[in-house]
Amino acid sequence: MIIVHVEPENQTLIFRSLNTVLMLQKRLGLRVTDALVIRGSELLTPDIQIQDGDEIHIRKVTSTG
Amino acid sequence: MKCRKCKVPAEISLPSHNTAFCRACFSTYFTGQVERAIDKHKLILPGESVLVALSGGKDSLTLMLELSRLGHDVTGLHVDLGIPVSSAAARAKVEGFCAQHGMKLHVVELIKEGLPIPDVKKYINRPVCSACGKIKRHWFNRVALEGGFHCLATGHNLDDEVARLFANTLRWDAGYLSDQGPCLQAESGFARKIKPLYRLTEFETACYAFINGISIHSAPCPYSGGASFTGHKALWSNLEYNSPGSKISFYDGFLKRGRPAFALVEKEEGHELSPCTSCASPTSTEVCGVCRLKIAVTERRAADPDRATDRVRDKA
Incomplete structure (x- = not known):
């Protein structure tokens, strides 16, 4: 199980399985540069494998005013 | 992915540049882009003092930190808009950031100036984002001039600039197209305005803020729903x-080939500016737009029976 927190909406999503960061971004309808993908204190590039038990933060970067 | 420069595992992928970087090499790249902007457009000359407009968001705080690290004499300016909850949170981020880094900060409180944004929204029949932007720019310029700063820096990034250029182009707004760019020279009562982050995208400033541990105000403004720039950014x-590369190509192409043409048109057809009779800010009318807003808000607030009730309740 993978827990994904989406900011700034403060949504929490749970995925049973995800292969890579790119797959997660596609599932969320995001392009590579639409959001930071954070695991712990590291930023993840699209090719990184997501592991079962990971907790990921998606921080969208577009300022809305 | 490996870092293009040092081949260790990358943390930041930049498709527009067909590359990826580790933290250290990304920081070098980021600083290089800021220095390139400053050098190419002579944004800041040696020894100059810079007033940096700070909203509390990733771009402005990133700009402040990067300019400080480059050795520039920076002072922050925050305009407290007086919006319940939201403004206090943004101001706390700015004050915390400046205290943490030992940076100078000047705060303008719109409640004390008689023009809080909730009142502008309530009493003025025009889009509140437009009025709010006008009021903030007014105070940026005023504090820069009155404080004797050489220039005013804002955290506009490439996405902001492309979205704004696109909006101005859709309207063929010759006035705005004549002077949009990373540097607007001082003239006619206006301080020099600079945008040292114009070569960097929102994603890149967000990466910088994250890897430098900058705590940002990220909640959207409660009044900004449906702002047109957000739609333009999605389109871009x-x-x-x-x-990849369309944004910087569009913007650089405009600076080289578009802006000079619009500047010529504006030189022939532009309005003469003179000091506002109330606040001395430059204006094409007798009283500047912000002073007119303040007069209208003051009059309508005084005539509002709901506000009269508020005042009685506040006194009690």
Whole structure:
């Protein structure tokens, strides 16, 4: 199980399985540069494998005013 | 992915540059882009003092930190808009950031100036984002001039600039197209305005803020729903995805070939500016737009029976 927190909406999503960061971004309808993908204190590039038990933060970067 | 420079595992992928970087090399790249902007457009000359507009968001705080690290004499300016909850949170981020880094900060409180944004929204029949932007720019310029700063820096990034250029182009707004760019020279009562982050995208400033541990105010403004720039940014995100490099190409092309033409038109047809009779800010009318807003808000607030009730309740 993978827990994904989406900011700034403060949504929490749970995925049973995800292969890579790119797959997660596609599932969320995001392009590579639409959001930071954070695991712990590291930023993840699209090719990184997501592991079962990971907790990921998606921080969208577009300022809305 | 490996870092293009040092081949260790990358943390930041930049499709527009067909590359990826580790933290250290990304920081070098980021600083290089800021220095390139400053050098190419002579944004800041040695020894100059810079007033940096700070909203509390990732771009402005990133700009402040990067300019400080480059050795520039920086002072922050925050305009407290007086919006319940939201403004206090943004101001706390700015004050915390400046205290943490030992940076100078000047705060303008719109409640004390008689023009809080909730009142502008309530009493003025025009889009509140437009009025709010006008009021903030007024205070940026005023504090820069009255404080004797050499220039005013804002955290506009490439996405902001492309979205704004696109909006101005859709309207063929010759006035705005004549002077949009990373540097607007001082003239006619206006301080020099600079945008040192104009070569960097929102994603890149967000990466910088994250890897430098900058705590940002990220909640959207409660009044900004449906702002047109957000839609324009989404459109440009699609363009950039299909054709990497489109944003910087569009913007650089405008600076080289578009702006000079619009500047010529504006020189012939532009309005003469003179000091506002109330606050001395430059204006094409007798009283500047912000003073007119303040007069209208003051009059309508005084005539509002709900506000009269508020005052009685506040006194009690």
